[in-house]
Amino acid sequence: MSEKILQLTKKLINYNHLFVKYYEDAREKGITHDFHEIIKPFANEVKSVSVEWSALMQNWLVNNPQKHLHPKQIDTTTEHIEQLSIQAFFPKTSRSRFLNANRTVEFFLLEVIKELEK
DSSP states (O other): OHHHHHHHHHHHHHHHHHHHHHHHHHHHHOOOOOIIIIIHHHHHHHHHHHHHHHHHHHHHHHHSOOSSOOHHHHHHHHHHHHHHHHHTTOTTSOHHHHHHHHHHHHHHHHHHHHHHTO
């Protein structure tokens, strides 16, 4: 199970990096992408990965309690990921709020990797 979680966590980190790239592109070019053709399919793809990751993480934490990882953090991270996957395409999204959520996600996912690789 932890191998699958590790794989999904790395995938979410890649998505998290993509969020910043898409956000920066949207801000520089000032364009908003078509919701049904680009944003929704991407957000759905990200959501399916984050939902699977969340379920596996919750189960893993029950069986392997961690000092620095808690179920609430998993829920918060999943919510942030789902919000970021949509907000990344909108140039009017608050930069500081977007980047703070992005950093929070990055930090937690890296913590998960550290714990899994112990």
